[in-house]
Amino acid sequence: MREGSLSEPSRCTCRSVFGISRIKASGYRLMVRSSSRGWVASSLAPFSPNVEATTLCYYAFGVFLCLGRSRYRARLGRTTSGGVLHMPEGTRRSKSQGLAGQDASQDAAGSPETEAEIQKRLLSSIIELSSSAIFAKDLEGRYVVANAACADIFSLPAEMVIGRTDAELVPPDTAKAFSDTDAMAISSGRVQELIESLAVGEEKRSYLVRKAPWRDASGAIVGSVGISRDITAVVRAEAEVNRNRERLERLVDILQHPAKTAQEFLDFALAQAIALTESAIGYIYRYDEPRWEFVLNSWSKGVMDACTVMNPSTRYELDKTGIWGDAVRERRSIVVNDFEAPDSRRKGYPRGHVPLRRFMTVPVFRDGTIVGVVGLANKEADYDPTDVLQVSLLMDVVWKVTEQKQNEERIRELLEEKELLLKEVHHRVKNNMNTILSLLSLQAGAMKDRAAIEALGDMESRVRSMSVLYDKLYRSDHFQSLSIADYLSSLVDEIVAVFPERVRLTVEKRIDDFALEIAKIQPLGILIGELLTNAMKYAFAGREEGSILVAASMKDGTATVVVRDDGVGLPEEPGPGSSGGFGLLLVESLASQMGGTLSIDREGGTRVALEFPI
Structure with missing residues (x-):
């Protein structure tokens, strides 16, 4: 209810709408009752002598002029889709009589209304103005009360809803659902809250409905009452x-x-x-x-x-x-x-x-x-x-992921092709080295000069260490690194096998298993091959037996490789840093290439230790 002073009412507004003179209306309070929040006292501004052709709003509302207990009321209806205002039956009057036609506190005979009648009239106005559907049915399911919002659900005027049952207004399955919930409220004697659906035109709409038993003055149930609110937007939003x-x-x-x-x-x-x-x-x-x-x-x-x-x-x-x-x-x-x-x-x-x-x-x-x-x-x-x-x-997302997977598959295929190619390369290199070993062996057998024969034997040993490496790479699934335990163990066996007639030899291998990149494992193989060949040729001269230890370990990012024999020991000259002895110079050079340090111990044989960062 909004109020405003009607200080300068037009004669047209007073006479056409309220049925009283402009003079009499002066000083009355203007009250507008509406379900539309946009209405204020100035809502009467659009009124004209042709009230029925005036489009005011799409909601029912009531207008009152109040002075003390006297009220002049204009009960306006709802606009149609064409925009023409239609007055409910019983509220239209001629210009001379006005819409209300009388003091709202008096009946047609001039008798004062009781408080109950006033309250009843007020309740009827509230029901009519509600945007929620309000209804009452008797025990037969016939509508006894149906406000405008309720009638709109069926796309019928309210007077055409009264007296009918749901079976006469909606499809059979929907009518049965409505009747069942009516019966539930009546039989339980309690308020029932539920969601009902109804096809309005070509769309399905949802309603939050509260139903309760309707009792007479004695408490006997005579029907059901309910209020229904359209929650289609909420239901659709939740579904979305x-x-x-x-x-x-x-x-x-x-x-x-x-x-x-x-x-x-x-x-x-x-x-x-x-x-x-x-x-x-x-x-x-x-x-x-x-x-x-x-x-x-x-x-x-x-x-x-x-x-x-x-x-x-x-x-x-x-x-x-x-x-x-x-x-x-x-x-x-x-x-x-x-x-x-x-x-x-x-x-x-x-x-x-x-x-x-x-x-x-x-x-x-x-x-x-x-x-x-x-x-x-x-x-x-x-x-x-x-x-x-x-x-x-x-x-859209699936296709992006699909393209990513296709790229991954292509990369995987390229890697497989690369690995296959590398295997083929390593295989060919290994075969070529075996050919070189055979040529070196044949050449050494044809030589008479002992120094030349030993030189060719040393070269054969160095090539053999690389041949073992490429054999391991060919058989490996990884070409960037190799297991040092697997490689060194095979290398030691290959080199020792070249000297079967020398002595009864005990070879001990204490090699931890850790990976080493190819850039370091290749020079390491040549270095160990050089040390083992030197031990097999010179350490056990004049002896029938001996022992060799090859050890490798890794700690804190540093690898340590040791080759030790219990032979006659390495002479002082030539040694590391001297100008003589090609084998030791080669060992020093390989250790430097790996970024390592070399140490030699000549006590109780020869012990050569190499430390280098991994």
């Missing part, structure tokens, strides 16, 4: 939130799916899109825009089992496709909710094709280019714009 949540959940499932290939990933994504839209079947086609060609990528499970088309194709040219190709031709999503209805765009499908009832096809874009088309079909309900949006958003 739920669908968005479901889409995000399915997107998370897709992104976390442990697919090994892009094909497996797209198959899973299609299954999720079908579930998201509550479809029965679906497909994904890749599209080559420069060639105008579709290539089948994925069909949903069960489709090919149900399809009896002879020799189905997996490639289609754009100009030979029907309505499903329009997604590319028109560069937009296509929805058909009645596939049986005539459509000039549809070319039909071959005999044995899975029957279609409803269908939607969505193009997938990447940088403005169509790269794929997703089709879904046979949802129980109609496809709507939300389905299109959900699938578009879903497949």
